[in-house]
Amino acid sequence: MAHSIQFQGAARTVTGTKHLLRVGTKQILLDCGSFQGARELRDRNWEPFNFDPGEIDAVVLSHAHQDHIGMLPKLVKDGYRGPIYCTKATRGLCAISLPDSGRIQEEDAYHANKRGSRHQPALPLYTEQDAYAVMKQLKTVPYHQFIDLPGGVKFRYFSSGHILGSAFIELYFENGQKLVFSGDLGRYDTPIIKDPEVMDFAEFLVIESTYGDKLHPTVNPEDMLAEVIHEAVDRHSALLVPSFAIGRTQELLYHLRRLQLANRIPRIPIYVDSPMATSTSDLYGRSNEEWDDEMSLMVQQDFDPIEPEGLQYVRDRNMSKALNVQQGPMVVIAGSGMANGGRIQHHLLHRLSDPDVQVLFTGYQATETLGRRLLDGADRVWIFGNEVEVRAKISRLTSLSAHADQGELMRWLSGFKSAPKKTFIVHGEPEVQDIFAAKLRTELGWEVAIPEHMEEFSLDI
Ligand SMILES: [Zn+2]
Incomplete structure (x- = not known):
């Protein structure tokens, strides 16, 4: 039987993960993510899949970020009827984020048509209804338990420590060779969720490289959070935090809670202005099989680790609008994390020109996003067709x-x-991948490849 892997996304870029395994006549898809960021990448989402969805035999998901699951509704709409394997928490997150993504696309298409789109009529990539159709095909799998796939393949999940439900995948072919797909690897000693588990061997390794070129600063996030909150209190102003609904928001809430418990910050209103973050926090609070020891202990001691005092979840759109004119001090956590969509854009539109306002980004900002432009020091930005002067403090x-x-x-x-x-380096910007590859070659002496988009490699070596 011939074995191969083809990289149909996240090759020389950080989004769009879709790795297609061919085992004889069987096809197994690892993740089905959407491309994000630059328009030329996003345009790929609109092209037909580079395989026939009806011919795929199984899909295995690593975790529920859009760049790993975002194309599932299109996959199903275009004819995929087989199982989509995932962990229990990944299923929970899919149920929250996929319909939301469909709804946003329908709204975007509606607004584009009202404005007069370059596409007539503008259509959503998929609808909320398409997203619900995916849920019927999701099959949840416990960590560490082998599951049979077509072609004599079997796989199991290990915790990858990245977000709730995230896993790396250990997959055995019928010939006994093993492929490990890292998914996205998380960090050690982070709040709430478990650390990445140990993997000790694989014939073939597919590894992400988002930060393969650098070390994260060792500054304590709580020190910086305390500082910006004190500044917001002194200036009676708003602290706007563009945040990813899944994971990052809960981590922020955890740190705010700890700062309160240590009496390092005063109690001020904390608004989570995102229906998706609200549902996600609820899921984090219920997924005790995902918690690390510290989180479990805090829950046992009744500390509500992701519910700081003063916290209010804003589901209602009118309440969100009311926040635009509310006097600080206050914290507004809202999506999206890169400020290229979501309610944070309304808050930025209303407050960016106020020098007392602070904007605190909490993660990676892709090129061509509003977040990247602000971090790069733009003095003017466009939001919803309005030019806004940037006078707020950006950090x-x-x-x-x-x-x-x-x-x-x-x-x-x-x-x-x-x-x-062979080790395949995926999910990274080209310069970063080159640095990481060089490190693996020189320090470990490993055979490393950096796949190009759509490049296919035989695994019969
Ligand atoms: Zn991820």
Whole structure:
């Protein structure tokens, strides 16, 4: 039987993960993510899949970020009827984020048509209804338990420590060879969720490299959070935090709670202005099988680790609008994390020109997003067709990444007792991948490839 892997996304870029395994006549898709960021990448989402969805035999998901699951509704709409394997928490997150994504696309298409779109009529990539159709095909799988796939393949999940439900995948072919797909690797000793588990061997390794070139700053995020909150109190102003609904928001709430417990910050209103973050926080609070020891202990002691005092979830759109004119001090946490969509854009539109306002970014900002432009120091930006002068103080909490940095990637790789036959570096910007590849070649002496988009490699070596 012939074995191969083809990289149909996240090749020389950080989004759009879709790795297609071919085992004889069977096809197994690892993740089905959407491309994000630059328009030329996003345009790929609109092209037909580079395979026939009806011919795929199984889909295995690593975790529920859009760049790993975002194309599932289109996959199903275009004819995929087989199982989509995932962990229980990943299913929970899919149920929250996929319909939301469909709804946003329908709204965007509606507004584009009202404005007069370059496409007539503008259509959503998929609808909320398409997203619900995916849910019927999701099959939840416990960690560590082998599951049979077509072609004599079997796989199991290990915790990857990235977000709730995130896993790396250990997959055995019928010939006994093993492929490990890292998914996205998280960090060690982060709040709420477990650390990445150890993997000690694979013939073939597919590893992400988002931060393969650098080390995250070791600054304590709580120090910086305390500082910006005190500044908001002194200036009676708003602290706007563009935040990813899944994971990052809960981590922020956890740190705010700890700061309160240590009496390091005064009690001020904290608004989470995102229906999706609200549902996600609820899921984090219920997924006790995902918690690390510290989180479990805090829950046992009744500390509500992700519910700081003064917290209010804003579901209602009118209440969200009311926040635009509310006097600080207050914290407004709203999506999206890169400020290229979501309610945070309304808050930025209303407050960016106020020099007393602070904007605190909490994660990676892709090129061509509003977040990247603000962090790069733009003095004017366009939001909803309005030119806005940027006078607010812009900063970034660099230490809150959900991705392993170079040292943590190397730490995880140090679990390997021998070199894989081949290591494929995916999910990184080209310059970063080159640096990471060079490190693996020189320090570990490993055989490394950096796949190009759509490049296919034989695994019969
Ligand atoms: Zn991810």
